[in-house]
Amino acid sequence: MITGKYPNLRLRRTRKFSWSRKLVQENKLSSNDLIYPIFVIEGTNKKKPIRSMPGVYRYTIDQLGMIIDKVLKNKIPMIALFPSTPKSKKDKSGKEALNENNLVCRAIRFIKQRFKNNIGIMCDVALDPYTIHGHDGLLKDSYVLNDETIEILIKQSLLQAQMGCDVIAPSDMMDGRIGKIRKSLDKNAYQDVQILSYAVKYASNFYGPFRDAIGSKKSLKGDKKNYQMDFANCNEALREVELDIKEGADMVMVKPGMPYLDIIKNVKENFKIPVLAFQVSGEYSLIMNGIKSRLINEESILESLMCFKRAGASAIVSYFALDLAKKLKI
Ligand code: PBG
Secondary structure (H helix, E strand, C coil), X not given: CCCCCCCCCCCCHHHCXXXXXXXXXXXXXXXXXXXXXXXXXXXCCCXXXXXXXXXXXXXXXXXXXXXXXXXXXXXXXXXXXXXXXXXXXXXXXXXXXXXXXXXXXXXXXXXXXXXXXXXXXXXXXXXXXXXXXXXXXXEECCEECHHHHHHHHHHHHHHHHHHCCCEEEECCCCCCHHHXXXXXXXXXXXXXXXXXXXXXXXXXXXXXXXXXXXXXXXXXCCCXXXXXECCCCCHHHHHHHHHHHHHCCCEEEEECCHHHHHHHHHHHHHCCCCEEEEECHHXXXXXXXXXXXXXXXXXXXXXXXXXXXXXXXXEEEECCHHHHHHHHCC
């Protein structure tokens, strides 16, 4: 559908000046599109660096107020909490996930008491921060058991909702968990707690630095291919999304981000549901190290996030969220 031809038509005309480029810009990224992940550790008054993620830290709960003040000031609507559980509290079944005084539960209570509903809190539902083998569920002969794992995830979700979590985000990839979690939340009068399903989560090589951050990297036995998706597949992603919508998901996540833009677009075109993207730890570290070694400049951060808006994402989880929001000022 070309409406003219050279030389009358010159697409460079609207590109000539900055004011004109602003007028014809098709997509915009604002702080309101961002979700900021925060890693939490035990102790007090600590901010610990993560070796493989330059510029990202793990914070003790008493430090969260200070960070969330910044998050709010920069108009980011939601944070995602990830616990870095001490090894002494991990076991084969991940039972620390159900301890109402675990790191995540204490962090939710602290934040909700201080910030009420001025900030959204999203929490992962999966057992990997709590299992000694680093898998997202119960392991039997190297296989993650589906239905047995769901029984624990239902309890984990309910506990997080009771603590005040706003958005329950199952990232475990068990079949059928969304429906069961929704049912249990509703039965317990948490019908307004949202479910963001990590519906499309690939068995990706880009999660390495995250596993380092939550301390599951060294202990992870094998890979996650018997539950996370094969990165060669697209139709299967659509099936996953369709099932989760039917089971009651309010929003769906595609993860990782940049290598899966086609999937975000495909999901968005097929289902009129909010689709979120997760720019994962490996993507963050590659870009950050590229900037640090001057291979690329800092503007690449905005470019790496704008692509999600082009693809149709409603919001993006990114470790760059806070730094970028400070610059965007919108
Ligand atoms: C685990 C989980 C992972 C991430 C978020 N939740 C890693 C995994 O599946 O091993 C990755 C996030 C990132 O890499 O930034 N349930």
